[in-house]
Amino acid sequence: MNWQNDLQSPPLSAGERVLVLEAEPGPERREVLAGWLARARAGKTLFSQVLDCDFSRGGVWAGVAELLGALLPRIRAVAPSLLVSHDTELVAILPQLRETIRPRHQSLVDLASDEERFQIHALERADRLLHGAIALLAGFHSADTARGPWLLVCEHFGRAGALSRRFFRELVRRQGTHLDLTLLVVVDPGEGDATCTELSRACRVSRARLRLAPEPQDPAPVAAEVQHAHAQAARELEHRVQGEPEAVEASLPRLIKLWEQSAEPENALRWRTEGLRLCVRQGYYEDALRYGEPLLHALDALSSGDPKARWDILGKLSACLAATGRAAQAARLLEEEVLAKSDAPALLARAYYTLAVYHARYLPTRDLRTAEQCVQKATEEVSRLEPATNEARTMTLLINNALALVRLQEGKPEEALRICQASLALLDAHYGPDERPLQRAALMLRLAELFLVMGAHDEALTHYSAAIAIDPSQADYYGMRGVAAFKAGRLLEAEADFQKALTLGPPSAAIWVNLGQCYRAMERAEDAIRAYSSALALESENVLTLVGRAQAHELLGRVEQALADYDAALQLTPDDAPVLASRAVLHYEAGRLQASLADLDRAVSLAPDTPEFHQNRSVVLSDLGRRAEAIADLSTYLRLQPDAEDRAEVEEKLSGLREALRTEQDS
Known part of the structure; x- marks a missing residue:
């Protein structure tokens, strides 16, 4: 790669969409980008924007929120119906819109308070949101009568969060041609290789390197009056957003940055705690760790001896680690920060329960014996609590769920069933039929899973239906019931459930795949191909989907198309x-x-x-x-x-x- 002193315009060859530009950050880089953008705007560019993707400035959706915010007035004018069909994505990415847009479909997981939440969102939900946002842009572009290329400059891309990076990669993969999009991805020196590797999964990537004057490596200490000004600005912002959750969420990066640049950086930690909480609520587990991991260094100070405050941080961090494939690290965290340091029964009970689930399901090597030992220790800790309290009952239900999982993994579904039925009796004995809805729904799902394993399809479907009756806006429940109906050979019911799941939220690759499998079993090959193709648009590197579409092509005698899909599958495996x-x-x-x-x-x-x-x-x-x-x-x-x-x-x-x-x- 050659060093350059300026960014040529146009920087890409015909057919190319992405240029990764490595250059020292600072005023010179901003000047180069401004000049290049001005030259591009002098041409036929329809829409152009410099987007700051720095997580520390814009949070989880840094760059993405800026893009949607800039286009929102035009979307509202050209295709207002898109604001309804993509309401979930919009209010997730632009929380300030919740004042005017109320999503049509909100599940109990979305609405419940933190204390009432006994389930968390699946990891897939975050990807569904970003793909829904991409579909929104594609729909707007199709509806807009104005035509011309799009040019997006992703500044500070190396500092972006996981979701923001994935959004722009998927945007250019899925809609680069449709939008006539050029993406200029700007990174600091040393970040180019990893960025090119990441984006090359989406399309061909070109690369340039500018030799610019570097920023000072050791800036002078911030003057006391500047630090004071930052603290004052932070306090004023806190006052403005107080009692307004959407404003707090939108202001989090600014609050953290102001406090960290003041003489009181410890005040930033409580806002990092809030960032961790909000990310876990939304299912942004990768980016939640950006907020949460620095909290470990101040855990004792933040919890001040309060076991609940300690668990609020550790429980969320361990959940994020486990959800992102780092269950071993999650287990070590609980062992080192709870088991080794606490004697609070409620805290220990939760830690042992969580470890039981990790050993039974999430750790690389399943260890059911250790899982059962953790269940026993959790039960011992619960016995130290006041028995008639909500806390004790809640922990008993959770521990029963873990033990049922262990029995299921041991191949003893009947025993697991008896444990779950005992939990249901406990719920009925102490709570009314409308109380603890999320725990009831989770219990119905576990019972349905057990009946499905036992081949009792009717019972499984009945219990999935009971979960849906509790939370009729939860798309995942319809997907689960659809799978059960498919296994029972009730293909029309399965089709209806998969279709319903797709209407309740942003697009889901998993649901489209299951719908494709359903159509293939019904010998509706054309419908199957459309469903599989919709899944591949969202998740292009899925072997099951490629093989399913290949088999659907075979049903129609399309040998070459089937071979192409088998070839693509074998490239992956x-x-x-x-x-x-x-x-x-x-x-x-x-x-x-x-x-x-x-x-x-x-x-x-x-x-x-x-x-x-x-x-x-x-x-x-x-x-x-x-x-x-x-x-x-x-x-x-x-x-x-x-x-x-x-x-x-x-x-x-x-x-x-x-x-x-x-x-x-x-x-």
Whole structure:
């Protein structure tokens, strides 16, 4: 890569969408960007904007909120219906809009207070929000009569949060051509390699490097009067947003930054605590850690000996770590900061309960014995609490849920069922039918899961319906019931549930995949392809979706399209034996015997005990005249599957191959 002294305009070759620019931050970089943007605006650019993606300035949606805010007046004028159909995404990204936009579909998880929340959002929800925002922009562009390229400058991209980075990557992947979008991604020196690698998953990426004067490495200490001004500005902002949750959420980055630049930086910690809380409520688990991890250094001061305050931080941090695939780190955190440092029974009970769930489900190596030991220790700690309190009852219900999970993982669903039924009796004995709705819903889901494992499909569907009756706006519940209906063979009911789930919130790749599977089972191949394609638009690197669409293409006899999807799937998982075998069948039907044999050889080497692979390879080998090898494969097939329904047919074929081989050898 060559060093440059200026940014050329246009900076990209035809067909390219993204330029990663590495340059020292500071006034010179801002001047270069301003000059380049001015030259671009002098052309035919329809919309251009410099977006500050710095998490410390804009929070989780830094850059994204600025983009939507700039376009909102035009969206309201051109396509106001989009403000309704994308209400959930808009109020999540621009919380100040909650004063004028009330989302149509809010689940109990959205509405419940922190004390009442016994469930958290799935990790997928954050991605659904960003994809919904992308769909909003695409819909606006289609409705707008004005035409021309879009130019977005993502300043401080290396300092962006996880969701903001993912939004711009997915925006250019999904809508780069539709919007005629050019994305200039600006990063500090040393951040270019990682940024190029990340964005190259979406499209081709070009790169430039400007040699600019660096900012001073050791700035002079902030003068006392400046620090005082920052503290005063922070207090004034606190006063303005007091009692206004949406204003607090929108002002969090500013509050934190002001206090950290003052002589009282410890005051920033309580706002970081608030940032952690809000991110966990919304399901922004990756970005929640940006707020929460610095709190560990001041944990004792923040909790002041209050076990509940300590758990409010540690419980949320561990949940974020576990949700983002770092359950081992989450477990260590609880062991080091709770088990080793506290003797408060409520705090210990929650920590042991959480560790039980981690050992039973989330840790890389499942350890049911340790999980059960944690359940026992949690129960012992609950026995130290006042027995008739809500806290004791709540913990008993949670611990029962963990024990039921352990029994389920042990292959004892009937025992798990009895534990859940005991929890339901406890709820009924101490709370009215409208109390503790989220705990009731969670219990209905666990019971439904158990009945499904036991093959009691009607009971499973009944309990999923009970959860839906408690929280009819929760899209995930419809998705779960749809899966149960699918497994029960009730495909029309499954289709209806998947369709309902899609109407209750931003787009979901998982629901689209399940709908595609449903349509394929109904032999509605065209509908299946549309559903799978919708899923791939949201999540392009999903093997299950690619394979499902390939099989739907096969139903319609579209061999080349099916092969393209199998090829894409194998690019992601080259050692997927069933996919190799499926592609081999298509190669065979197209007369490409050597390609078919190569795939089957690989499939057999990966899964030598799969009878069908040997049988299929014997057909190809026979057609190639390699009878001895075909005989060996058919013999292996019968050895692996001695009770095969087609045994007589296979033995007859073996006899014919042996006769042909003898004739060949005699001649």
